[in-house]
Amino acid sequence: MEKLILSEEGVFPVVYDEKGQLIKDCPKTGMQISGTVQGEGKLAGVPSLFIRLSGCNLRCIWQKEAGDFCGCDTSHASFFPKKTQTVDVSYVFNLVKHNIGNMRHVVITGGEPVLQQVVLAKLCQRIKEELELHITIETNGTLFNEELCKWIDLFSISPKLRNSIPSPEKLAQYDIDYSAPFKMHAQKRYNLEVLQSYIDLCNSSNKELQLKFVVGRNSDREEIITDYLNKLTNYHKEDILLMPLGANVEELHQSSPLVLEMAIANGWRFTPRIHIELFGAKIGV
Numbered sequence: 001m002e003k004l005i006l007s008e009e010g011v012f013p014v015v016y017d018e019k020g021q022l023i024k025d026c027p028k029t030g031m032q033i034s035g036t037v038q039g040e041g042k043l044a045g046v047p048s049l050f051i052r053l054s055g056c057n058l059r060c061i062w063q064k065e066a067g068d069f070c071g072c073d074t075s076h077a078s079f080f081p082k083k084t085q086t087v088d089v090s091y092v093f094n095l096v097k098h099n100i101g102n103m104r105h106v107v108i109t110g111g112e113p114v115l116q117q118v119v120l121a122k123l124c125q126r127i128k129e130e131l132e133l134h135i136t137i138e139t140n141g142t143l144f145n146e147e148l149c150k151w152i153d154l155f156s157i158s159p160k161l162r163n164s165i166p167s168p169e170k171l172a173q174y175d176i177d178y179s180a181p182f183k184m185h186a187q188k189r190y191n192l193e194v195l196q197s198y199i200d201l202c203n204s205s206n207k208e209l210q211l212k213f214v215v216g217r218n219s220d221r222e223e224i225i226t227d228y229l230n231k232l233t234n235y236h237k238e239d240i241l242l243m244p245l246g247a248n249v250e251e252l253h254q255s256s257p258l259v260l261e262m263a264i265a266n267g268w269r270f271t272p273r274i275h276i277e278l279f280g281a282k283i284g285v
């Protein structure tokens with residue numbers, strides 16, 4: 001049977017298991033209910049259930065304006081996926097069914113969820129056809145799969161700027177070897193053809209997208225314009241979002257003023273990271 005590989009938190013936050021039985025442990029949100037809010041982007045604040053898939057084709061490590069480094073905030077699902085769950089589509093579907101309550105939104109995230117495109121498409125089809133939920137997929141915009149796209153309502157695409165490249169200097173700081181997956185990041189992170197495919201699909205359907213750039217340095221502005229906005233066509237300016245770099249409250253507060261000013265000066269949207277403000281840098285919130 002075809003399987004999905006989920007990260008350790010899998011479907012979250014939940015209070016019922018796949019059979020609909022109450023789980024003893026309280027979710028990491030500290031609330032005795034399933035669900036959280038979407039923390040980022042156009043749907044920030046919307047009650048949502050999350051599905052986190054394991055594995056990523058990129059290895060982001062950024063440098064902040066002040067010079068220090070900031071790694072992927074879901075490294076347990078990207079760099080070092082240790083505690084994974086290999087599960088059937090029906091297991092994930094049943095968890096969603098028993099925990100969705102009054103929520104109408106499911107967010108599929110990672111890692112890079114499109115890596116598991118074939119099996120993920122089957123899960124999304126069931127969620128759409130049997131539960132009629134709104135589905136957001138959070139992707140780094142390097143992979144595109146037509147069958148999967150059929151079932152998605154909002155593509156939350158976060159293209160990775162040059163600053164995300166894990167140089168040997170950055171890796172040394174984290175005591176990580178400069179191995180093949182880290183070397184490949186620079187080649188894989190930038191795929192204009194894939195980004196244009198998402199834009200064209202949304203323009204010819206009732207689907208939506210957001211291009212959510214993680215920004216940590218003033219020089220990111222020029223790259224967004226030169227490498228993306230001057231080359232992509234038929235995108236809508238209101239779909240361009242800037243998100244401050246940072247995996248915890250302190251880092252977010254450091255980078256937010258620069259990003260807020262850049263967003264306002266260019267007429268782009270600023271997105272907070274509400275879940276970090278509300279729950280801190282925890283897994284499963």
Ligand code: SF4
Binds near residue numbers: 058059075110111160
């Ligand atoms: S693309 Fe996303 S999940 Fe993958 S390494 Fe970068 S920040 Fe982490």
